[in-house]
Amino acid sequence: MPLSPQEVLHVARLARLRLDPEELERMRSQLSAILDHIAMLQEVDVSGVPPTAQVTNLVTVLRPDEVTEELSREAALANAPDQRDGMFRVRAVFDE
Amino acid sequence: MPEYISTIGLEIHAQVRTASKMFDGCSADYAGSPPNSRVSVVSLGLPGALPVVNARAIEYAALSGLALNCTVNQRSIFSRKSYPYPDLPKGFQITQYDEPLCSDGWIEIRLASGATRRIGIERLHIEEDTGRLIHADDGSSLIDYNRSGVPLMEIVTRPDIATPEEARLTFEKIRQILVWIGVNSGNLEEGALRCDANVSVRPAGQAAYGAKVEIKNINSFRFVERALAFEIQRQIAVLEAGGVVTQETRGWDEFRGETVGQRSKEYAHDYRYFPEPDIPPLVLSAEWIAARRAELPELPDARRARFESGYALSPQDADLLTLERPIADYFEAAVAAAQAVGGTPKDVANWVLNEGFRLLKERNEPAVRLVERMPVAHLAALIDLVARGAINRNVAKQVFEASFDSGADPARLVAEQGLTQISDSAALASVAREVIAANPRVVAEYRGGKTSAIQYLVGQMMRATRGQANPQLARELLEAALAAEQ
Numbered sequence: 001m002p003l004s005p006q007e008v009l010h011v012a013r014l015a016r017l018r019l020d021p022e023e024l025e026r027m028r029s030q031l032s033a034i035l036d037h038i039a040m041l042q043e044v045d046v047s048g049v050p051p052t053a054q055v056t057n058l059v060t061v062l063r064p065d066e067v068t069e070e071l072s073r074e075a076a077l078a079n080a081p082d083q084r085d086g087m088f089r090v091r092a093v094f095d096e
Numbered sequence: 097m098p099e100y101i102s103t104i105g106l107e108i109h110a111q112v113r114t115a116s117k118m119f120d121g122c123s124a125d126y127a128g129s130p131p132n133s134r135v136s137v138v139s140l141g142l143p144g145a146l147p148v149v150n151a152r153a154i155e156y157a158a159l160s161g162l163a164l165n166c167t168v169n170q171r172s173i174f175s176r177k178s179y180p181y182p183d184l185p186k187g188f189q190i191t192q193y194d195e196p197l198c199s200d201g202w203i204e205i206r207l208a209s210g211a212t213r214r215i216g217i218e219r220l221h222i223e224e225d226t227g228r229l230i231h232a233d234d235g236s237s238l239i240d241y242n243r244s245g246v247p248l249m250e251i252v253t254r255p256d257i258a259t260p261e262e263a264r265l266t267f268e269k270i271r272q273i274l275v276w277i278g279v280n281s282g283n284l285e286e287g288a289l290r291c292d293a294n295v296s297v298r299p300a301g302q303a304a305y306g307a308k309v310e311i312k313n314i315n316s317f318r319f320v321e322r323a324l325a326f327e328i329q330r331q332i333a334v335l336e337a338g339g340v341v342t343q344e345t346r347g348w349d350e351f352r353g354e355t356v357g358q359r360s361k362e363y364a365h366d367y368r369y370f371p372e373p374d375i376p377p378l379v380l381s382a383e384w385i386a387a388r389r390a391e392l393p394e395l396p397d398a399r400r401a402r403f404e405s406g407y408a409l410s411p412q413d414a415d416l417l418t419l420e421r422p423i424a425d426y427f428e429a430a431v432a433a434a435q436a437v438g439g440t441p442k443d444v445a446n447w448v449l450n451e452g453f454r455l456l457k458e459r460n461e462p463a464v465r466l467v468e469r470m471p472v473a474h475l476a477a478l479i480d481l482v483a484r485g486a487i488n489r490n491v492a493k494q495v496f497e498a499s500f501d502s503g504a505d506p507a508r509l510v511a512e513q514g515l516t517q518i519s520d521s522a523a524l525a526s527v528a529r530e531v532i533a534a535n536p537r538v539v540a541e542y543r544g545g546k547t548s549a550i551q552y553l554v555g556q557m558m559r560a561t562r563g564q565a566n567p568q569l570a571r572e573l574l575e576a577a578l579a580a581e582q
Contacts (some may be wrong), residue, residue, distance in 0.1 A: 014178070014366055053173070053371030059379040065114045065152035068121030069136050076135045076241070086131045087238035090182050093229055 001039070002032040099300040100335070102328045104257035106320075107292040108270055110160075110280045111225065112153045112247035118224045119147030119190065119245055119375075126242035127286060139245035141186035147374055149174075153222065153247040154197070154378065156279040158388045160249055161198025161220045163273050163395060168385045172197045174222075174372035182239055183226040191223035191250070193369045197378070203273070204397060205265040206415075215266050216254030223248050249279075255294070255305075260324035264317050267291050276396055276421045284315055291315075295324055297331040297341070306331065307341040311355055314348050323348040327355045399424055407431065407441035416449055422464045423448075426472065433476035438483040447475060451496045469500050478506040486510065487517050490563050519566040521573065524557070527565070528573040531556045542578060550574055 008028045012019050019027060073086055082089040117124045120138030137145040158168045175193035201217035227244035229237050251270060257263050271289055275282035282289060291314045296306040311327060314320045331341045346355040394402075396418045403414035403424075418424045430444045452466045461469075478496060481487045487495065487510055495515065499506045510516060518524055531553055532539055542549040550571065557570040 014180075014368075016180070053373055054376055056376060058376040061148060061376050062151040062154065063121070063148045065116050065150050066121060067116045067123045070122045070133075071135055071137065071140070073130065073132050076132045076140060082236075084232070084236075084238055086133075087230065087240050088132070088182070089232070089236050089238055091237070092231065092235050093181055093183075093237040 001035065003028050003035070100297050100328075100332050101300050102258060102295060102297050102324075102331075103255045103305055104259075104263050104324060105255040105294045106251075106253045106257065106263060106266055107294070108251040108253075108267065109225075109290045109292075110249045110251065110270075110274050111288045112156045112249055113279055113281060114150055114152050114156070114247055116150060117245040118150050118153055118222070118247035120145075122245070124246045126246065129242055131238075131240035132242065134242040135244070139241055141184070141244075147190060147372075149375060149378070150247060154380075155388060157197055157220065157222050157247075157249050158380070158385065159277055159391060160251075160274060160279050161201065162385075162389050162392055163277050164198070164201040164203055164217045164220065164251065164270070166198035166201030166217055166220055168198050168380065168388065169195065170380050170382065170385070171195065171377055172221075173377045174375040175369045176372050178366065178368040179226075181226075181229070182237070183229045183241075184224075184244060185227070185241065189223060189226070190372055190375070192221035196221035203266065203269050205262060205269050207261065207265065210411075213256075213262060215256045215262070215269075218252045218254050220249055220251045223250055260321040260328070263293060263324050264321040267320050268317055272396055272419065277393060284317075287315070291320055293320060293324055295327050295331070297328055297335065299335070306335075307343040309341065309343065309355075310345045312345055312347050312358070319348055319350060322353065323355055326353065330355065393421070396421075396424075403427075407445070409441065409445055413445050413449060416453070417445065420463055422467055426467045429472045430475050433472050434479045437476055437480035439476070439479035443479050443482075444475065447479070447496065451493060452500070455497060455500050469503070470496070474499050474506055481506060481510060485517060485519060485566065487515055488564070488567055490558070490567075491515050491517065494563075515564060517566050518561055518564045519569055521569065524561075524565055524570055525573050525577065527557055527560050528553075528570065528577045531560065532574070532577055539578065550578075 005024060005028060008024055008031060009019070011031070012024075012027070077083050077086065077088070080088050111124075112118075114124050116122060117136075117139055120136045122136040122139055123129075123134045126134045138147050161168050172192055173195045174190055176188040177191050177193070179187065179189045196219045198220035199218065201220070202214050203217065204212050204214050206212050225243050225246040225248045227239050227241040229239055232238050253266060257266055271280075271282050271284075274280035274289070280288060284290075293311045293314060294308050295311065296308045298304065298306040309327060309331065311323050314323050327346070334341050345358045347358055348354075349356045400411075400414045400418040403409050403417060404411060407414075409417070417427045427444060427448060430448070431441045434440070434444050448466065452470060453463065456463060456466060456469075478492055478499070481495070482489065482492050491510075495506045495509050498504065498509050502509075535553060535556065538549050538552050542553070553574050554567060554571050557565050557574065558567065
């Protein structure tokens with residue numbers, strides 16, 4: 001099932017990516033191929049298999065409510081591309 | 097104009113009072129901290145960081161669910177909700193979606209009319225708070241991640257709320273309960289408790305709900321009521337003009353007193369929830385849930401009912417005395433102390449509500465300050481002084497205020513300032529004769545049949561004794577003297 005250009009543009013927007021027409025076409029064909037490949041899983045009969053998002057078999061992993069680790073401001077901001085007044089600086093964000 | 101029915105549901109976000117954040121061990125106490133000083137690899141969303149659930153946050157959220165009459169689910173899971181703004185650096189928020197921690201509860205609100213209404217609670221789930229965005233003067237945005245990852249409970253009501261008043265009462269009741277059980281600070285100004293409201297309007301008789309409008313970030317009880325009242329009228333006006341209400345998100349602009357459309361269409365939400373792979377399912381035993389239930393204190397509504405029946409208080413007094421748990425505890429301790437010296441619960445209620453709350457209001461202090469201002473022992477000492485006849489009520493009010501302000505023991509104040517009530521008949525009888533001699537006109541009125549004139553003479557006796565005369569005795573002596581001289 002090939003993806004439509006609109007679907008690819010929607011995914012690109014959600015990922016905050018801008019695609020030119022040539023990139024759009026390349027992504028459309030590559031993403032479609034990936035989805036087709038994954039779609040093979042649909043052929044497996046999974047009735048009776050509970051959905052799972054975990055493979056560790058762990059449950060209820062908790063930690064006590066204690067203050068144990070903090071980064072210094074310097075370390076926190078060390079890799080920030082831009083900063084001001086001890087804060088991360090980014091392009092303007094509007095409320096919703 | 098047809099009648100319209102409004103339908104309201106609330107989403108309340110409440111920070112959980114933990115020491116550390118929801119998924120890592122950095123401090124959740126961010127208020128007053130320099131920007132980005134309460135952060136870790138998890139709250140900054142650095143690659144490879146592993147979130148681990150805060151046990152106390154789960155305990156408190158379960159306790160909250162129980163206090164809201166919810167079922168605590170033995171199994172719940174965490175999910176990722178896509179979030180495109182940089183105040184959460186991971187690009188998603190860890191929350192709960194299809195399997196929340198608590199579901200199907202209710203609260204009861206009491207309307208101004210005295211009627212009660214039950215409001216359903218659809219769910220209570222755990223999530224993480226976002227960081228703080230500051231819009232800088234140069235057009236950029238600055239981010240402080242201290243709040244990022246602070247534990248939040250989202251409490252979603254059912255659309256059972258019919259009026260702005262009911263919405264405010266619901267928000268207030270949920271706040272009262274959360275603060276009462278100690279899981280939330282109740283501080284709306286600091287954002288520890290926030291409210292979004294969904295509201296739709298439809299003509300009476302129409303079964304289908306109207307389009308739902310969400311009002312975001314209402315940060316006071318008053319604003320909830322005002323924003324909803326405005327929004328309901330706005331939607332009715334749209335319908336009356338033959339228009340169609342659009343489903344959208346609006347913000348409350350307090351300055352303009354209006355809800356304002358936000359640019360929600362351009363940024364249509366696409367949350368793409370999926371199960372959080374880094375956090376195993378939360379499985380709680382029936383024993384664990386029973387242990388939380390056992391920790392639950394007597395809740396405000398139950399306490400109010402007990403105050404009414406056990407202490408013979410009016411519903412209004414019982415309500416005021418159970419708004420906050422420290423005050424309710426204080427009241428009960430004071431009742432026990434007062435009863436030991438012959439006082440009644442009603443005496444204590446009167447002192448707390450009339451004098452105590454009045455002084456707190458005058459001095460612009462919160463109600464809980466009464467506990468320190470007027471310790472139980474001091475209130476009991478004052479009630480004892482009145483019960484023994486050592487001071488009269490008027491003097492007692494002055495002593496209450498002096499003790500409230502200075503922190504001094506009322507008994508000491510009375511002794512030091514010589515405020516003891518004069519109950520010496522001989523001394524007061526001579527004052528009575530002086531007052532009668534000085535007020536011949538009033539005495540004539542009294543003798544002419546206007547018996548209420550004696551009140552004036554009693555007042556003059558109180559004045560002559562700087563308020564210390566036993567008013568009952570003063571009156572008796574005046575009556576006797578007036579009868580004798582006739």
